[in-house]
Amino acid sequence: MSPTEERTTHFGFQEVAVDEKASRVADVFHSVAARYDIMNDVMSMGIHRIWKRLAIERAGVRPGHHVLDIAGGTGDLTLKFSRLVGPRGKVILADINASMLRVGRDKLMDNGVGGNVEYVQANAECLPFPDNSFDCITIAFGLRNVTDKDAALRSMARVLKPGGRLLVLEFSKPNNALLSKAYDEYSFRLLPKMGELVAGDGESYRYLAESIRMHPDQETLKGMMEAAGLERVEYTNLTGGIVALHRGIKL
Amino acid sequence: MLVTPTLLLAGCERMLNALLARDPASPARLSALAGSRLLVRLEKPHLQLVLHYHHAGIDLLRGDDLDETDVDAIVELTPETLSEWLSGASVERLMFDGKLSVRGRIHLLEATRDLLFDLDIDWESELARWLGELPAHSLAEGIRRAARWGLRAKDELLQDVSEYVFEEARLLPGRQQRDVLRDHLTELEISTDRLEARLNRLHRRLTQLTAQQKKTHLQSEEPH
Numbered sequence: 224m225s226p227t228e229e230r231t232t233h234f235g236f237q238e239v240a241v242d243e244k245a246s247r248v249a250d251v252f253h254s255v256a257a258r259y260d261i262m263n264d265v266m267s268m269g270i271h272r273i274w275k276r277l278a279i280e281r282a283g284v285r286p287g288h289h290v291l292d293i294a295g296g297t298g299d300l301t302l303k304f305s306r307l308v309g310p311r312g313k314v315i316l317a318d319i320n321a322s323m324l325r326v327g328r329d330k331l332m333d334n335g336v337g338g339n340v341e342y343v344q345a346n347a348e349c350l351p352f353p354d355n356s357f358d359c360i361t362i363a364f365g366l367r368n369v370t371d372k373d374a375a376l377r378s379m380a381r382v383l384k385p386g387g388r389l390l391v392l393e394f395s396k397p398n399n400a401l402l403s404k405a406y407d408e409y410s411f412r413l414l415p416k417m418g419e420l421v422a423g424d425g426e427s428y429r430y431l432a433e434s435i436r437m438h439p440d441q442e443t444l445k446g447m448m449e450a451a452g453l454e455r456v457e458y459t460n461l462t463g464g465i466v467a468l469h470r471g472i473k474l
Numbered sequence: 475m476l477v478t479p480t481l482l483l484a485g486c487e488r489m490l491n492a493l494l495a496r497d498p499a500s501p502a503r504l505s506a507l508a509g510s511r512l513l514v515r516l517e518k519p520h521l522q523l524v525l526h527y528h529h530a531g532i533d534l535l536r537g538d539d540l541d542e543t544d545v546d547a548i549v550e551l552t553p554e555t556l557s558e559w560l561s562g563a564s565v566e567r568l569m570f571d572g573k574l575s576v577r578g579r580i581h582l583l584e585a586t587r588d589l590l591f592d593l594d595i596d597w598e599s600e601l602a603r604w605l606g607e608l609p610a611h612s613l614a615e616g617i618r619r620a621a622r623w624g625l626r627a628k629d630e631l632l633q634d635v636s637e638y639v640f641e642e643a644r645l646l647p648g649r650q651q652r653d654v655l656r657d658h659l660t661e662l663e664i665s666t667d668r669l670e671a672r673l674n675r676l677h678r679r680l681t682q683l684t685a686q687q688k689k690t691h692l693q694s695e696e697p698h
Contacts, residue, residue, distance in 0.1 A: 272484065273480055273481055273484060276480055276483075276484055277480050279535075280480065280535060280536050283539060283540075285544045286509060286511070286544075303533065306526065306528040306530075306533060307526060307533070309509045310509070334530075335529065335530065
């Protein structure tokens with residue numbers, strides 16, 4: 224492998240330089256931040272709420288827990304976690320993108336969330352927290368945008384307390400050929416058009432569809448989590464495998 | 475299959491919180507309960523539900539892999555006990571009857587019932603949020619007037635129909651007429667009973683008379 228090949232990664236279906244991916248992903252999210260929530264509802268027909276709810280149920284967060292919501296974006300999970308951990312606990316909403324973080328912070332404040340939530344702009348590959356700090360870490364629809372996923376998973380495993388859980392909610396591979404075909408049609412034809420109409424940005428949603436196809440499938444991600452040092456890794460397919468919820472425990 | 479209970483819970487939670495948000499008494503009750511967790515175990519269907527109270531409402535969570543130490547109170551219910559409790563039976567009575575098992579902070583249960591069943595929803599203020607104070611008040615007054623008129627109209631209609639049916643068209647007998655009819659029928663029954671008795675008596679006397687006559691006739695025909 225030549226040095227130039229080593230330094231490229233995928234950005235959707237394109238090959239871009241490693242250093243370039245983060246800034247290009249950042250551009251996508253700067254562009255969609257304001258309309259992110261409404262687009263999520265339109266694109267998933269509201270089902271993303273159920274996926275996130277299931278992730279919250281699996282997180283098993285209790286009062287007093289410390290939770291890290293990576294790529295928390297507009298704070299859907301953080302809102303619920305902040306209620307669950309109560310005043311003794313703490314939730315940190317981390318996102319690499321300042322625009323998304325700002326939208327999330329405004330939304331949480333509008334919902335009366337304050338005392339137990341902190342906002343950190345951080346890169347998932349090198350989380351700025353001490354080892355063994357969190358009872359639960361979640362990353363919902365964020366891992367596929369990370370340049371070095373293995374480094375990110377290692378970093379998450381590092382900051383997780385022993386016994387803590389990592390939950391990865393991410394698009395995956397549908398397990399039914401017919402569904403897969405319909406899903407491809409939907410995401411490559413309809414999705415960019417919807418993005419154009421609702422968020423005024425078709426390209427960003429084309430990237431979304433492409434990045435989903437480039438993301439590792441259920442078994443590969445499970446292997447990656449195990450390689451990062453997590454144990455008892457299991458996954459649940461949601462909506463026929465369009466989304467998968469992986470859960471690993473640091474022992 | 476996996477998503478269905480979550481979907482149902484999400485729906486219930488949303489509806490519950492929407493209702494709670496419209497009750498002026500809820501914020502005070504919720505802030506007293508905020509942070510508490512109540513685990514409800516239903517025997518049939520086997521279901522574990524956690525009610526997590528917060529300032530804005532209640533989170534409903536599945537409590538399948540929950541440790542009992544993580545909740546403030548645990549209630550174990552059978553479907554019959556649940557229906558009795560919901561219909562207003564006191565927690566103490568159900569506990570003394572041995573139908574309800576509660577552990578932990580028992581008052582959470584009473585507070586939950588107060589919160590959910592003493593809902594007094596302020597529809598007018600919700601309308602005011604959408605339409606503004608004055609139009610909402612006029613609309614609410616209109617609805618109240620219409621409701622009052624509806625009740626009055628219903629009473630009057632019932633009265634009119636009953637008067638027409640019983641008094642004017644005489645399609646059905648009224649209570650008084652029925653009583654008179656019953657008295658007449660009773661009188662008739664007594665009279666027919668009396669008549670029957672008299673006929674029986676006459677019949678008996680006639681039989682006796684005929685027998686006597688036969689006897690006399692035979693005696694007079696005997697040769698001397």
